[in-house]
Each structure stands twice: as structure tokens, then as C-alpha cells.
Amino acid sequence: MRIAMIGGGYVGLVSGACFAEFGVEVSVVEADPTRLAALQEGRMPIYEPGLDKLVAANVAAGRLTFGNDIKAAVGGAEAVFIAVGTPARRGDGHADLRYVYAAAEQIAAAVDGYTVVVTKSTVPVGTGRRIAEIMRDHRPEVDVDVASNPEFLREGNAIGDFMRPDRVVIGTDSDRAREVLQRLYRPLFLIETPILFTGVEAAELTKYAANAFLALKITFINEIADICERVGADVHDVARGVGLDGRIGRKFLHPGPGFGGSCFPKDTLALVRIARDAGAPCRLVETLVDVNDKRKDSMADRVVAACGGHVQGKTIGVLGLTFKPETDDMREAPSIPIVTKLVELGASVKAFDPQGMDQARPILPPSVVYCQSVSEAASDVEALVVITEWNEFRAVSPSRLMELMSGKIIVDLRNIFDPDAMRGHGFSYTGIGRAERS
Numbered sequence: 001m002r003i004a005m006i007g008g009g010y011v012g013l014v015s016g017a018c019f020a021e022f023g024v025e026v027s028v029v030e031a032d033p034t035r036l037a038a039l040q041e042g043r044m045p046i047y048e049p050g051l052d053k054l055v056a057a058n059v060a061a062g063r064l065t066f067g068n069d070i071k072a073a074v075g076g077a078e079a080v081f082i083a084v085g086t087p088a089r090r091g092d093g094h095a096d097l098r099y100v101y102a103a104a105e106q107i108a109a110a111v112d113g114y115t116v117v118v119t120k121s122t123v124p125v126g127t128g129r130r131i132a133e134i135m136r137d138h139r140p141e142v143d144v145d146v147a148s149n150p151e152f153l154r155e156g157n158a159i160g161d162f163m164r165p166d167r168v169v170i171g172t173d174s175d176r177a178r179e180v181l182q183r184l185y186r187p188l189f190l191i192e193t194p195i196l197f198t199g200v201e202a203a204e205l206t207k208y209a210a211n212a213f214l215a216l217k218i219t220f221i222n223e224i225a226d227i228c229e230r231v232g233a234d235v236h237d238v239a240r241g242v243g244l245d246g247r248i249g250r251k252f253l254h255p256g257p258g259f260g261g262s263c264f265p266k267d268t269l270a271l272v273r274i275a276r277d278a279g280a281p282c283r284l285v286e287t288l289v290d291v292n293d294k295r296k297d298s299m300a301d302r303v304v305a306a307c308g309g310h311v312q313g314k315t316i317g318v319l320g321l322t323f324k325p326e327t328d329d330m331r332e333a334p335s336i337p338i339v340t341k342l343v344e345l346g347a348s349v350k351a352f353d354p355q356g357m358d359q360a361r362p363i364l365p366p367s368v369v370y371c372q373s374v375s376e377a378a379s380d381v382e383a384l385v386v387i388t389e390w391n392e393f394r395a396v397s398p399s400r401l402m403e404l405m406s407g408k409i410i411v412d413l414r415n416i417f418d419p420d421a422m423r424g425h426g427f428s429y430t431g432i433g434r435a436e437r438s
């Protein structure tokens with residue numbers, strides 16, 4: 001079986017490599033010359049654990065190729081996946097579909113036999129129908145079916161998520177398309193992965209609904225954390241007590257500085273638009289978007305308060321910049337508003353992130369100093385702020401921090417440290433949802 005993957009980013013590259021691992025011949029088409037050159041030279045343009053080895057093995061086996069010739073990739077492919085970006089459109093929050101429609105037009109020009117065109121990108125309801133129209137308008141004579149196959153992988157665990165997903169959702173009205181995709185996903189069917197066949201619209205909406213629900217869980221526990229701080233409860237006790245209820249579940253009940261990333265912010269915003277356009281406004285999602293935006297914006301104030309009300313002229317160490325650990329992705333990361341505001345208020349910021357510093361440089365204020373280690377970021381700083389919970393930060397001992405830092409202020413926005421241990425060593429410790437017990 002041969003397929004083409006349009007877009008070699010986080011989703012296209014991981015899914016392309018995983019399909020190749022299933023034994024399928026995969027041509028990944030990447031338009032960005034820098035990303036493509038890296039892929040063709042065997043370098044990964046993104047950081048994702050295990051991806052380099054998976055790609056190398058499948059390239060060596062001759063099943064995975066990279067190029068920019070869409071015609072060569074699409075010709076003879078049974079399925080063509082669209083895995084290009086769908087960022088939030090500036091101004092109104094609608095998903096920006098220009099890359100999707102451009103890819104659809106390129107595919108339409110390139111198809112040469114029966115082909116299933118599949119959206120893997122997260123796209124608003126109705127996009128699949130629009131792609132079918134584009135195919136018909138450009139090439140009325142060719143035999144094409146359209147399907148929606150939203151991707152649920154998480155950055156940082158993307159290969160595991162793709163190879164052992166909770167479910168695969170396939171939306172199509174065509175039996176032929178269904179047969180092709182069933183064949184493609186056979187290795188997952190064999191390990192008893194639930195494969196859901198739905199209409200195109202239901203599949204498109206499922207992805208937004210799933211992301212909005214997860215974002216809602218995070219936002220909910222963040223608000224509970226705020227209450228905990230006022231009433232003297234520990235949010236982790238509450239989250240455990242709540243999450244052990246099987247109807248609720250323990251995952252995504254971790255309090256923090258508000259969600260960021262390449263998906264939740266833009267997908268919740270897009271769902272707000274989809275719902276309003278459909279005449280069924282989703283007030284819960286509208287509210288969670290607002291609550292989360294305000295939360296991310298307010299986190300710098302928490303640091304300022306911990307520093308005694310001002311940060312002017314103070315040096316602050318920051319641990320973690322990416323929106324979550326095990327990725328280099330900086331899209332919508334909470335570190336952006338936090339670091340930007342601290343710098344605006346006159347602080348000098350020294351930061352360390354194991355993978356995200358190259359991506360952070362063009363986004364964060366130019367005065368930020370990038371460090372090569374935790375120790376360097378903590379040296380001679382008045383306050384240390386944890387923004388991303390990379391595992392290596394958990395191992396840092398309070399006594400070592402005491403030696404390195406000039407001040408005694410820790411603001412732990414991910415609750416990775418033990419508050420009692422920190423306070424026992426003389427630190428003034430601020431976490432999330434864990435008020436100091438009197």
C-alpha cells in the first residue's frame with residue numbers, strides 16, 4: 001500500500017513514520033525548505049522522543065521518503081493525508097484553513113486514479129465537504145472520496161499515542177474510502193483498538209469536542225486550585241479524591257499556569273466560532289477560553305507578589321519554557337506572557353529549557369539570557385520560577401538551590417517541588433493550590 005502525507009510537522013512526520021512502521025510506503029511532502037532539508041539529511045526538524053530512530057529505520061527500509069514534489073507523491077497513492085497547520089486566524093479565532101485548501105488544490109491537480117483524501121489536520125465542521133467541492137471543481141473527471149481522520153496524539157508521547165491509541169475515528173460516507181482506511185489501520189484493529197466509523201461532520205466535531213473537554217478539565221482544576229489557596233486545602237488531595245471517581249478519571253486534573261500548546265488554545269477558540277456559526281453558542285467553552293487566557297496573564301503577578309510586590313532590577317531564573325515537557329514546541333506556551341511581563345516590569349530573566357530554547361529565542365524578549373543548565377539558570381537569582389515540569393527539574397535539591405541562588409524565593413507553577421522541604425530549607429515557596437498550612 002502507498003500513501004502520501006502532505007505536511008511533515010509534528011503530526012505529519014509522526015503519523016507518516018508510524019504508517020511506514022506498519023509496512024506502508026509513505027511519501028511525506030514538506031513545503032518548508034529548511035524542514036525538508038533537515039529530513040532529507042536525516043535530522044529531525046522537531047523534538048519528539050524516539051522519532052529520530054523510527055524515521056531512520058523506515059527510511060533505511062525504503063518505506064519512508066521526503067520531498068516537495070506533490071505530484072510524484074500523490075500519483076499512485078491510495079490515500080493522501082492532509083496534515084498541514086490550522087492555526088487560529090488573527091482577529092477572529094476561526095481556524096485558518098488557507099494551508100488546507102492550498103493542499104487540497106495541489107492534491108486535486110496531482111491525483112491520477114481512485115484516491116481517498118483524508119484530513120488529519122484539525123479542521124472545522126464542513127471542511128471535508130468543501131475539500132470534496134474543490135476536488136470536483138478542479139478535476140471533475142477524477143475519482144476521489146473525502147474522509148476525516150482526526151489525530152489525537154500528544155506531543156512528547158506522539159509515537160506511543162499513534163501506535164496504541166485509545167481509538168481511531170474515521171468519518172466518511174463512502175464504503176470504498178472506508179475499506180482503504182480499514183486496510184491502512186489494520187495493525188491497530190489487530191491489537192483491538194476501537195475504530196469508530198462516523199459521518200464526516202461527526203469526525204470533524206469529535207476532535208474539537210475532545211480537546212475542549214480536556215481543556216475544560218484543566219481549567220476546572222485550576223479554578224479549584226484557586227479555591228484551595230483561599231481555604232487552606234491542598235489541590236492534589238482534592239484532585240485525587242475527585243479523580244478516583246471512575247466517571248471523572250484522574251487524568252488532566254493537574255493544576256498549573258493555564259494550558260497552552262499548539263492545539264487546546266486554537267481548538268477551543270475555533271469551537272467557539274463553529275458553535276456560534278451553527279447558531280448553538282457553547283457558553284462553557286467560551287468561558288473556559290476566557291478563564292484560561294486570564295490565568296496565563298495573571299501568573300506573572302503571582303511571581304511579582306512572591307518577590308514582595310516588584311521585580312524591577314531583580315534577576316529571576318526560569319526553569320522550562322515549552323508548553324509542556326518532552327517537546328520543543330513553544331506555541332501559546334504560558335512562559336510567553338509570564339517572561340514577557342516580568343521583563344516589561346524591569347526584571348532580568350535567565351532561562352533554561354532542555355529542548356525549547358531555539359524556538360523560544362524569536363518569541364521571548366531579546367534581553368532574556370539563555371542558560372545551558374538548571375544550575376546556571378539558578379545561579380545568583382533572587383527568585384526561581386518553574387514554568388514547565390521537565391523531569392530533570394524534579395531532581396534538583398533544595399540545598400543545592402540554596403547554594404546557587406542569591407535570594408530565597410521559589411515560585412513553582414507546576415508543583416514539582418515538595419513545599420515542606422523547600423520551606424524547611426528556608427525558602428519562601430509559592431505553588432499552585434497549596435496554601436501554607438498554619
Ligand SMILES: NC(=O)c1ccc[n+]([C@@H]2O[C@H](COP(=O)([O-])OP(=O)(O)OC[C@H]3O[C@@H](n4cnc5c(N)ncnc54)[C@H](O)[C@@H]3O)[C@@H](O)[C@H]2O)c1
Pocket residue numbers: 006007008009010011012029030031032035083084085086099102103106120121122123151152153154155262263
Ligand atoms: N501538534 C499536535 O500535537 C497535534 C495533535 C493533533 C492534531 N494536530 C493538528 O494537526 C495539524 C498539523 O499540526 P502540526 O502541529 O503538525 O503543525 P506543524 O506546523 O508542525 O506542521 C505542518 C507542516 O505542514 C507543512 N505544509 C503546509 N502546507 C503545505 C503544503 N501545501 N505542502 C506540504 N507541506 C505543507 C508546513 O511547512 C509544516 O511543516 C493541525 O491541524 C493541528 O491542529 C496537531
